[in-house]
Amino acid sequence: MAVDFKDRESSLEAYRQLLLIRIFEETLEDLFGKGKIPGFVHTYIGQEAIAVGVCSNLRSDDYVTSTHRGHGHAIAKGIDLNGLMAEVFGKVTGICKGRGGSMHVADFSKGILGANGIVAAGTVIAAGAGLSIQSREQDQVVVCFFGDGGINKGTVHEAMNFCSVKRLPVVFVCENNQYAQFTSRKLTTSVSDLSKRGAAYGMSTASLDGNNVVEVAEVSKKAIDDARNGLGPTLVVADTYRFGGHYVGDPQAYRSEDEVSKSRTRDPLLLFEKHLESQGLVDRDQLELEKVAITELVDEAVSFAERSDYPEVHSATDYVFTDRIEGS
Amino acid sequence: MAVDFKDRESSLEAYRQLLLIRIFEETLEDLFGKGKIPGFVHTYIGQEAIAVGVCSNLRSDDYVTSTHRGHGHAIAKGIDLNGLMAEVFGKVTGICKGRGGSMHVADFSKGILGANGIVAAGTVIAAGAGLSIQSREQDQVVVCFFGDGGINKGTVHEAMNFCSVKRLPVVFVCENNQYAQFTSRKLTTSVSDLSKRGAAYGMSTASLDGNNVVEVAEVSKKAIDDARNGLGPTLVVADTYRFGGHYVGDPQAYRSEDEVSKSRTRDPLLLFEKHLESQGLVDRDQLELEKVAITELVDEAVSFAERSDYPEVHSATDYVFTDRIEGS
Amino acid sequence: MRSISFGQATVEATAAAMREDETVVVTGEDIGWGGNFGQFKGLLEEFGPKRVVDMPISEALILGSAVGAAVTGLRPVASLSFVEFTMGAMDEIINQAAKFRYMFGGQVSVPMVVRASDGVLRSSGAQHSESFEAFFSHMPGLKVVAPSNPADAKGLLRSAIDDDDPVIYLENKKITFRRGPVPEEDYRTALGEAAIAREGSDVSLITYSVMTQHALEAAQVLLEDHSIEAEVVDLRSLVPLDMESVLRSVAKTRRAVVCHEAWTFGGFGGEIASQINEHLFGELVAPVLRVGAQSAPIAFSPPLERALVPEASEVVQAVLRTLKP
Amino acid sequence: MRSISFGQATVEATAAAMREDETVVVTGEDIGWGGNFGQFKGLLEEFGPKRVVDMPISEALILGSAVGAAVTGLRPVASLSFVEFTMGAMDEIINQAAKFRYMFGGQVSVPMVVRASDGVLRSSGAQHSESFEAFFSHMPGLKVVAPSNPADAKGLLRSAIDDDDPVIYLENKKITFRRGPVPEEDYRTALGEAAIAREGSDVSLITYSVMTQHALEAAQVLLEDHSIEAEVVDLRSLVPLDMESVLRSVAKTRRAVVCHEAWTFGGFGGEIASQINEHLFGELVAPVLRVGAQSAPIAFSPPLERALVPEASEVVQAVLRTLKP
Numbered sequence A, B: 001m002a003v004d005f006k007d008r009e010s011s012l013e014a015y016r017q018l019l020l021i022r023i024f025e026e027t028l029e030d031l032f033g034k035g036k037i038p039g040f041v042h043t044y045i046g047q048e049a050i051a052v053g054v055c056s057n058l059r060s061d062d063y064v065t066s067t068h069r070g071h072g073h074a075i076a077k078g079i080d081l082n083g084l085m086a087e088v089f090g091k092v093t094g095i096c097k098g099r100g101g102s103m104h105v106a107d108f109s110k111g112i113l114g115a116n117g118i119v120a121a122g123t124v125i126a127a128g129a130g131l132s133i134q135s136r137e138q139d140q141v142v143v144c145f146f147g148d149g150g151i152n153k154g155t156v157h158e159a160m161n162f163c164s165v166k167r168l169p170v171v172f173v174c175e176n177n178q179y180a181q182f183t184s185r186k187l188t189t190s191v192s193d194l195s196k197r198g199a200a201y202g203m204s205t206a207s208l209d210g211n212n213v214v215e216v217a218e219v220s221k222k223a224i225d226d227a228r229n230g231l232g233p234t235l236v237v238a239d240t241y242r243f244g245g246h247y248v249g250d251p252q253a254y255r256s257e258d259e260v261s262k263s264r265t266r267d268p269l270l271l272f273e274k275h276l277e278s279q280g281l282v283d284r285d286q287l288e289l290e291k292v293a294i295t296e297l298v299d300e301a302v303s304f305a306e307r308s309d310y311p312e313v314h315s316a317t318d319y320v321f322t323d324r325i326e327g328s
Numbered sequence C, D: 001m002r003s004i005s006f007g008q009a010t011v012e013a014t015a016a017a018m019r020e021d022e023t024v025v026v027t028g029e030d031i032g033w034g035g036n037f038g039q040f041k042g043l044l045e046e047f048g049p050k051r052v053v054d055m056p057i058s059e060a061l062i063l064g065s066a067v068g069a070a071v072t073g074l075r076p077v078a079s080l081s082f083v084e085f086t087m088g089a090m091d092e093i094i095n096q097a098a099k100f101r102y103m104f105g106g107q108v109s110v111p112m113v114v115r116a117s118d119g120v121l122r123s124s125g126a127q128h129s130e131s132f133e134a135f136f137s138h139m140p141g142l143k144v145v146a147p148s149n150p151a152d153a154k155g156l157l158r159s160a161i162d163d164d165d166p167v168i169y170l171e172n173k174k175i176t177f178r179r180g181p182v183p184e185e186d187y188r189t190a191l192g193e194a195a196i197a198r199e200g201s202d203v204s205l206i207t208y209s210v211m212t213q214h215a216l217e218a219a220q221v222l223l224e225d226h227s228i229e230a231e232v233v234d235l236r237s238l239v240p241l242d243m244e245s246v247l248r249s250v251a252k253t254r255r256a257v258v259c260h261e262a263w264t265f266g267g268f269g270g271e272i273a274s275q276i277n278e279h280l281f282g283e284l285v286a287p288v289l290r291v292g293a294q295s296a297p298i299a300f301s302p303p304l305e306r307a308l309v310p311e312a313s314e315v316v317q318a319v320l321r322t323l324k325p
């Protein structure tokens, strides 16, 4: 599991994950611009190191709950890329058979309990998964991703209190990207050090640089190990920045170009590339080769999605219930 | 406003308030046993010092939000006693014309924004009253009473964060009486020091002995003054004990008689009587005279309520809307 | 047959399910102490605190964690005592529990039961007296059960716990303490099958939950005082809805009165009445009437409470109106 | 007359109310930036952050604070963007806002408006596509408004803000960007008065919100292709409900189709259909039909979304069915 950042292959694998998320999201931006993607799309660009670093410590039978900005979590946790892409297209070959779309990608076989269009809804769902693990006497772990905007939802409070009381194996990862939609965190949140929120429940807390995948992986490893070992929940606050708009197409009048371009100097991919090169683990040529390979993967996913059919209209009410119910 | 506990008359007034709540509630227990009170009744016996101490610092135009256990708050904030008693009887002369009952007593003319049957609902309502004060540029204050069980509701979190962000004039008073219904605080709450919950929002916090009316009055005075002076909200945790069951008639299998009788040694009335006598402010005879007088007041309220009529059946749908709506 | 209370009957169903399947867990406030209406009495003692979990006063957590537990291998039965407290957990019911299976393309089922007590009971006041089945039955993905007697309470709860989808199990407070004959053995009563609680030929009373009891009283009065034979159709579950039984009855009697304790306006009765009218147009000899509460929050004062909420006499009145020329 | 969008029309109404009465404040997430649909554009600039309050993502707080503010001297207009987010604040709507006046015996009014965007809009998915008016209109103490065009949007919002009771103002996403003629001056459109959006003699289409637009399209098709004259009754508010206008229209046409975008099952259409049947029994020449969404969470995939949710062609089909012998 845990990435050995001294090891070339292991480091390259982390790099591939970062790249896969980045290229997947950039491809979506492009496709959305061309009118090929229905609905609205929230990309994870700039935050990749969090999902990749955290999920590098997870087993396939561990769980994650996710948000409206969920492609990165799903990819890092191992969702099938074709199924993900086809879902975002609304095709029947999508992981949710086209019912979900970008905001509702999920793969229960990989422990991905769903992206969720309701802010902070995942917190209480994660608590339930934690209760289930404890009740079944398993050593799985749940990671609950949520945002700095989401931290003010009542569900966060109810979930953290309960997980702490029961010492449930849940790691709360707050992705502090400074904005909730168009509104700066400062305008709506009473403390600037978000980890204080965890202390109120007697939980362990940790703060980290969410753009540094090595740091994310190392710090979150402790939280995940603790959870797995029965030491209870941790609140991890990962500072980062959302490179794109809230959604693809967002005019972003609420922040300066200067602020955005400054943040780009701390691009998690660049930082990790520098790290790999400076450590002499990977050279630039290799990095370029990886980009070509990943781009191909994503392109294949696009053509899979494009080739696929839409669901059949007569199936519109399938999957409402497990059994078929007539007349309602 | 603030009680001068060096002053005889002022101290006696606080004593009368404590007594009034105590005798009112004991009378209800009696009446309920006789089948004269509809619905269910939650008494404030044992916690009187909190409402009396806190409200001694409030002006008539200040606001309080209350709970299912709201008679004490209402009395301390100055509700009309006859109207209160008649309401608990469900009579048309009740303060809510019989529509509300014990769990929904309110007197908006005295700033009592209602007892409330939904745990911790008052927190977000208090935040709104605070916003209103700030918007109207007034120097009123809101006190939000809630319980140690209520502290785990999401509304507490949403309200505290917002009040802190906006520095609203709201004082949160958590009445830590050790139980939520039949369940001990320890079973459901992640921290034993409840004031930690306030620190998570960058709020001021204070803890105090809720059975000591002098301490309650003094400590809450600072919180209320701060709020009035634009210094923002405070979380005050008042430790106390619920002498009676959760509701009148509760068999209380969940706690030992020993625990209950121990707690009685710290009866807020006894403590204050001792204080008054030891300070030489009031002698025992005077205390007995007060009891007679207050008992008479409550008896009068009972006979007022008993004499009053029930609301007329044809008025059952009055007060749904401010205007009359036909056909719905 | 022995006679036990509605509440006790649900304890038996829960215990049977828990004995059979160790993934069944019960969560809620104060349930270790038996719950507000004794519906959980003895479960903690038999199954221990890992399967009978006392919860903080955190309704969103109670139902949200039920969803999370249900999709990761448990079958939670979550209690919210009074149905009004579901309002603090509607996101978890409406946006999560109901939608998970559909929006994730059938990857998962959400086998959970939400138990909540509804209806008026001796001046419980505006925040503890209501009936919200109309909210839940409008939301696709939820099943809704509303038993009227102890035997059904047991069998329907057993089926609800068995069910792979989220079920809202509404237990009316007024009948929770009422006793009735209940078989000792473990059994299931299927969701989606109405019961003919009484046969009759002149008018059909379509109802569920406590109003079934009032309808049966009304039927007795109608027979004795007016020689009218009323048929009482007890729906038992609203989703799935057994319209076939309803239509069969009304096709026979050609008159129908739909009765529930919830507010008439916007209530579930509108669905039933509309379907009857659609399917039996031209065969009815009187308009389908609805009996429900008047449009006001439920008042505390006893005479007002009674004025707002229907019982047998309101049903009798409505039936007599359908029989007037 | 100039033509502006539905969303812009609501900005005008809000600004007019704020200019006239300084106790009117607007609260909600991201409203300083105009809100998700531009319905608040320019208000921060004109009225400042004390009256246009950007809120944390705390829906219970947003509506609970509106209640607290409304009973202490303000007239808050609180926005929850998508109507699904009201599910996180149902306690505040159902147990507080709706009940305060009644359960406190008329001591107080709760003059607040809840704005929320509902309905489908280009594959917004299961948690951003629904219509919940059935929930709100069932709860006594709430008024419910659902405009269908920019001019009404302006006048009805103005009245909603004037109103002393809590009003749920539902703005359909699909029509928020649509333009239409809107008078420049400040005016009110009364709650509880349906509009005859089109006159006709053969069938009455009873509807509101976006379905009024679809019904009008359907009426055009019916006329052109089938020579059927459909009357379109736009309710504009569901509570208060103008049944008089509905009954007058149906008494004339003797056929009715009730149309909304929300799920048919358990929807508000059941109330209207039931009342029509009760009041006009024997005068109808066809059953009252309902057109609404099929019972499923709203799917993301475009063809599924379209299959679930009705538009003009479904209305046409239903009308043709009422005309078949």
Ligand SMILES: Cc1ncc(C[n+]2csc(CCOP(=O)(O)OP(=O)(O)O)c2C)c(N)n1
Binding pocket: A067, A068, A069, A117, A118, A119, A146, A147, A148, A149, A150, A151, A177, A179, A180, A181, A242, A246, D029, D057, D059, D081, D085, D088
């Ligand atoms: C309960 C709820 N309220 C509001 C929204 C609308 N909304 C969608 S994303 C978002 C901002 C979320 O901010 P944050 O949690 O910081 O996540 P980020 O978008 O920054 O990843 C808002 C307000 C929602 N989806 N759900």
Ligand SMILES: Cc1ncc(C[n+]2csc(CCOP(=O)(O)OP(=O)(O)O)c2C)c(N)n1
Binding pocket: B067, B068, B069, B117, B118, B119, B146, B147, B148, B149, B150, B151, B177, B179, B180, B181, B242, B246, C029, C057, C059, C081, C085, C088
């Ligand atoms: C939202 C909600 N959940 C549950 C209840 C049921 N209930 C009523 S009082 C109570 C316990 C409250 O405990 P606490 O806040 O400590 O107040 P106390 O009764 O001790 O004064 C509970 C669970 C309720 N009324 N509202």
Ligand SMILES: [Mg+2]
Binding pocket: A147, A148, A149, A175, A176, A177, A178, A179, A180, A181
């Ligand atoms: Mg953010």
Ligand SMILES: [Mg+2]
Binding pocket: B147, B148, B149, B175, B176, B177, B178, B179, B180, B181
């Ligand atoms: Mg307590």
